[in-house]
Amino acid sequence: MSASASFPSQSPLPEPEAEAPAALDVAGAATSSPDVVLDVRGLKTYFYTYDGVVRALDGVNLKIRRGETLGLVGETGCGKSVTAFSITRLIPDPPGRIMEGRVLLRGSDLLWGLDKEARFKEVGKTGRYKIRRSYRRIQEAQRRMMAVRGSLISTIFQEPMLALNPVFRVWDQIGESLTLHRLPPTIDAMLAASTAAPELPEAVDRLVDAALHKDLPRIRAVSKEIGQLTGLPSLATEMFYAVRNPNLVGTEAIGREVQRCLRRVPLSGLQRSYLQRRRRIAELDQTLRRIYMTEMKEGKPDRRGRGFARARRRAVELGSLGYRLPGIRRHVKRPLDSELFWQAVGLLESVSIASPAQVASSYPHELSGGMLQRVMIAMALASDPEILIADEPTTALDVTIQAQILELMRALKSRVGTAILLITHDLGVIAEVADRVSVMYAGRMIETAPVRELFANPLHPYTQGLLASIPRVDDPNKKLESIPGSVPNLISPPPGCRFHPRCPHAMPICKEQVPPTTVEAPSHTVACFLYHGVEDRN
Amino acid sequence: MATNGGDEPPILLAVRNLRKYFPVRGGLLSTHIGDVHAVDGISFDVRAGRTVGLVGESGCGKTTTGRVVLRLIEPSSGHVFYRPSAEQFDRLNQLYADLDVAARSGGNGASAPAGVLRELDQIATKSSIFRKRRSQMRTLRGKMQIVFQDPFSSLSPRLTIREIVREPLEIHKAGTRAERNQRVQDLMTSVGLNPEHLWRFPHEFSGGQRQRIGIARALALRPDFVVLDEPTSALDVSVQAQILNILKRLQQEENLAYLFISHHLSVVRAMAHDVVVMYLGQVVERAPTEELFTRPLHPYTQALLASIPIPDPTVKRERIVLSGEVPSPVAPPSGCRFHTRCPAVMPVCRRVEPRLQPSPQHPGHFVSCHLYHTPDEPADAPLGSGALAVPPAAS
Numbered sequence: 001m002s003a004s005a006s007f008p009s010q011s012p013l014p015e016p017e018a019e020a021p022a023a024l025d026v027a028g029a030a031t032s033s034p035d036v037v038l039d040v041r042g043l044k045t046y047f048y049t050y051d052g053v054v055r056a057l058d059g060v061n062l063k064i065r066r067g068e069t070l071g072l073v074g075e076t077g078c079g080k081s082v083t084a085f086s087i088t089r090l091i092p093d094p095p096g097r098i099m100e101g102r103v104l105l106r107g108s109d110l111l112w113g114l115d116k117e118a119r120f121k122e123v124g125k126t127g128r129y130k131i132r133r134s135y136r137r138i139q140e141a142q143r144r145m146m147a148v149r150g151s152l153i154s155t156i157f158q159e160p161m162l163a164l165n166p167v168f169r170v171w172d173q174i175g176e177s178l179t180l181h182r183l184p185p186t187i188d189a190m191l192a193a194s195t196a197a198p199e200l201p202e203a204v205d206r207l208v209d210a211a212l213h214k215d216l217p218r219i220r221a222v223s224k225e226i227g228q229l230t231g232l233p234s235l236a237t238e239m240f241y242a243v244r245n246p247n248l249v250g251t252e253a254i255g256r257e258v259q260r261c262l263r264r265v266p267l268s269g270l271q272r273s274y275l276q277r278r279r280r281i282a283e284l285d286q287t288l289r290r291i292y293m294t295e296m297k298e299g300k301p302d303r304r305g306r307g308f309a310r311a312r313r314r315a316v317e318l319g320s321l322g323y324r325l326p327g328i329r330r331h332v333k334r335p336l337d338s339e340l341f342w343q344a345v346g347l348l349e350s351v352s353i354a355s356p357a358q359v360a361s362s363y364p365h366e367l368s369g370g371m372l373q374r375v376m377i378a379m380a381l382a383s384d385p386e387i388l389i390a391d392e393p394t395t396a397l398d399v400t401i402q403a404q405i406l407e408l409m410r411a412l413k414s415r416v417g418t419a420i421l422l423i424t425h426d427l428g429v430i431a432e433v434a435d436r437v438s439v440m441y442a443g444r445m446i447e448t449a450p451v452r453e454l455f456a457n458p459l460h461p462y463t464q465g466l467l468a469s470i471p472r473v474d475d476p477n478k479k480l481e482s483i484p485g486s487v488p489n490l491i492s493p494p495p496g497c498r499f500h501p502r503c504p505h506a507m508p509i510c511k512e513q514v515p516p517t518t519v520e521a522p523s524h525t526v527a528c529f530l531y532h533g534v535e536d537r538n
Numbered sequence: 539m540a541t542n543g544g545d546e547p548p549i550l551l552a553v554r555n556l557r558k559y560f561p562v563r564g565g566l567l568s569t570h571i572g573d574v575h576a577v578d579g580i581s582f583d584v585r586a587g588r589t590v591g592l593v594g595e596s597g598c599g600k601t602t603t604g605r606v607v608l609r610l611i612e613p614s615s616g617h618v619f620y621r622p623s624a625e626q627f628d629r630l631n632q633l634y635a636d637l638d639v640a641a642r643s644g645g646n647g648a649s650a651p652a653g654v655l656r657e658l659d660q661i662a663t664k665s666s667i668f669r670k671r672r673s674q675m676r677t678l679r680g681k682m683q684i685v686f687q688d689p690f691s692s693l694s695p696r697l698t699i700r701e702i703v704r705e706p707l708e709i710h711k712a713g714t715r716a717e718r719n720q721r722v723q724d725l726m727t728s729v730g731l732n733p734e735h736l737w738r739f740p741h742e743f744s745g746g747q748r749q750r751i752g753i754a755r756a757l758a759l760r761p762d763f764v765v766l767d768e769p770t771s772a773l774d775v776s777v778q779a780q781i782l783n784i785l786k787r788l789q790q791e792e793n794l795a796y797l798f799i800s801h802h803l804s805v806v807r808a809m810a811h812d813v814v815v816m817y818l819g820q821v822v823e824r825a826p827t828e829e830l831f832t833r834p835l836h837p838y839t840q841a842l843l844a845s846i847p848i849p850d851p852t853v854k855r856e857r858i859v860l861s862g863e864v865p866s867p868v869a870p871p872s873g874c875r876f877h878t879r880c881p882a883v884m885p886v887c888r889r890v891e892p893r894l895q896p897s898p899q900h901p902g903h904f905v906s907c908h909l910y911h912t913p914d915e916p917a918d919a920p921l922g923s924g925a926l927a928v929p930p931a932a933s
Contacts, residue, residue: 075774075775075776075777076745076774354861354862368863370863371863398595398596398801398864399595399801399803399842399845399846400595400841400842400845400859400860401595401863402845402847403844403845403847403857403859403860404859404860404861406847407857407859425774425775426847426849427775427849428846428847428848428849429847430849431847431848431849431850431851431853432847432848432851451851452851452852455849455850455851455852456852465776466775466776467849468779469775469776469778469779470775470779470804470849471779471782471802471804471805471807471808472804472807472848472849472850473803473804473807473831473843473846473848474848474850474853478808480779480782480783480808481779482776482777482779482780482783483776483779483780484780486744486746486747486777487744487774
């Protein structure tokens with residue numbers, strides 16, 4: 001394949017006239033309303049390949065408000081997943097590069113410093129570009145993103161089997177997420193927990209009694225009470241599953257189980273000092289993240305703060321060397337591990353897994369796809385993120401399992417209140433879960449509307465075609481309309497509106513100009529020349 | 539069972555008691571330790587020019603059924619009768635009914651009347667595809683074709699499109715060279731591809747275009763039966779609609795019969811005349827499409843229908859979310875295989891396996907569920923165990 005002949009002579013750099021980026025005003029962060037959790041503006045992501053520059057994203061705008069679920073629909077290759085990966089800066093670089101745009105997460109620009117990371121130089125007039133990257137700056141940006149990924153933005157991927165590590169047990173992987181994002185409070189609880197509460201023996205008696213009668217609600221209530229008395233919530237989960245075992249008969253056996261659970265609360269001196277050091281390291285780590293977040297918010301580097309924190313972290317790491325002796329390490333790690341295990345069990349319980357303790361100690365290959373997707377959701381929610389990006393979460397699952405996962409997501413939505421960016425190609429899933437929908441086509445956002453409005457009154461010809469092409473299980477007589485042609489090649493996309501070669505209403509202007517995004521109805525925006533609404537200035 | 543009426547098109551395929559077990563080997567000497575009951579005694583008919591939809595979750599044996607029906611995999615037992623005559627077909631139904639009665643009264647197949655078995659054997663020798671010799675099978679393959687699920691792995695990357703589509707014609711030595719080339723040209727236009735694409739290689743095409751090539755290849759020999767194994771599940775909706783429309787048009791033009799395998803019920807509703815719902819290797823319900831979708835009887839079918847997301851946020855409907863997952867086909871549950879997840883499970887479901895029987899209201903609607911039929915106790919069941927006291931609950 002000779003690629004050089006057909007190179008378009010377009011610049012790979014975003015043309016300056018294309019949609020003046022609203023992001024350039026300094027007060028940009030302040031103008032967006034406080035409810036907006038994530039605000040993506042003018043995002044452009046290109047891939048530099050041997051065949052040419054793939055303009056995968058070409059000015060994507062989206063906004064997600066608190067507690068809202070935004071559905072992102074489009075066909076394969078339209079840039080849905082690239083959007084998700086660009087938001088978390090997980091685009092493989094090279095070949096990909098985020099060219100420009102702003103990703104404002106509660107006012108912090110995750111793409112801050114982008115323009116200094118790479119320089120582009122055209123090689124002759126070939127259309128090929130030489131990119132000189134500053135790896136120091138890219139590394140710095142990646143370090144900053146560590147403060148965001150997993151803790152502020154969590155992602156659920158399409159293939160749960162590929163997203164989990166096959167050689168670690170499930171609890172270990174959920175525990176890792178907890179260690180990274182929730183360690184200081186966990187250790188605080190462990191250090192403060194005690195079995196000295198005067199009401200404790202009486203509560204233990206009641207628990208044994210409830211277990212004797214196999215009274216599940218009462219076991220649950222009393223073990224929760226013990227968890228509060230000792231100050232260690234995960235103990236409640238542990239006790240519940242310990243005494244619930246149907247093979248456990250007789251007061252003595254149950255009593256022994258309860259005492260075994262309680263025995264993990266008091267810590268030895270060595271264990272305490274280990275935990276305290278772990279906590280200090282974790283705390284420094286979080287200080288560092290806070291500094292990074294402030295940097296991204298204010299848009300200027302904080303040299304003093306970072307150097308300070310780095311030095312502190314290094315000192316503590318060196319100080320903990322003494323615990324790396326194998327025997328001591330095992331001894332001191334044990335209480336933390338069992339705490340993480342039972343927290344993981346609690347999380348798995350919250351995603352309605354029937355036997356969480358068993359699932360927590362399995363390896364990923366022992367679980368089915370639906371179960372793994374629940375594990376992924378539990379892991380994503382472990383850090384209580386601002387935004388959950390769900391990238392085709394149910395595509396690999398069967399319909400009955402998909403229904404279970406959608407049911408779970410709906411329940412979590414109302415309980416946790418996390419904003420969700422739901423990426424899917426299935427309009428049925430969108431209709432069931434999303435509050436607002438954005439339709440993407442060939443790297444551009446073409447229509448955004450509340451879900452009911454979009455299905456009742458689709459404006460863009462592509463959205464109309466998409467809705468007409470789905471077979472409906474509740475409407476057999478519907479004639480399936482198909483959109484002629486296929487998705488354009490993004491190396492040399494059609495000029496003007498990228499949909500015009502397939503559009504039944506194409507006009508001469510569509511071939512020449514990029515249609516502006518206009519507001520047609522309250523919160524219904526569309527990018528099409530058929531409509532003459534007020535131009536959306538974000 | 540409905541006989542071959544005058545207005546109905548003739549029977550093209552009659553699948554009877556088809557079974558396919560895959561052995562599971564393990565242990566010290568990798569001995570035979572069990573079987574995957576992939577397909578466990580299924581029966582259905584395909585009429586000329588009609589579409590039978592085969593629906594179920596992954597792992598229920600849909601794809602295995604499609605392959606066994608084409609004899610791409612040898613079955614463990616059972617028959618697929620190809621173009622049985624009307625008399626043969628009626629006789630077959632009679633014989634299988636006799637066998638069924640004998641099996642239920644006698645407990646095992648050994649006591650089945652020898653005469654019935656002998657006659658069945660005679661019909662099978664005449665028209666079962668599993669009794670065909672290699673050479674006979676080869677001619678038959680021209681009449682029975684398949685379109686595979688994955689358009690990316692089912693086309694050879696080293697052949698041009700022309701070679702791919704022409705290959706079946708060459709194997710079967712159909713026509714002269716010029717005629718073959720003409721046929722390839724015609725096929726390309728009929729699946730909506732440009733004849734100039736003939737000289738390209740598969741990697742230059744998108745998924746939808748490749749699936750069109752797969753369809754052209756399957757239709758090259760003018761078959762009368764095509765297995766469509768999830769032909770659109772790898773495609774986008776807008777392209778899916780294109781492919782479905784092509785398939786429908788070709789069916790009318792060439793009087794093709796399809797076995798449309800899919801997990802996507804809405805696609806099946808748009809395509810099929812009859813629907814067979816499978817669960818863990820068995821047929822749980824079989825009915826004409828409209829009947830099945832308007833009055834699903836089996837709890838599994840009801841749950842399956844309720845769990846499809848409807849692309850319309852204004853539609854509010856009852857939600858049945860099944861708990862748990864599909865059990866392992868190595869050790870399927872006793873009694874009704876669906877009882878572990880069934881919302882309407884009764885004690886009898888755990889012990890007695892339901893049979894596929896016509897529903898009392900609609901004779902063409904077959905369902906295998908104790909909710910609709912009084913369970914027949916196996917003869918060796920201990921009497922007085924209380925099983926007979928369970929009334930068949932009306933839904």
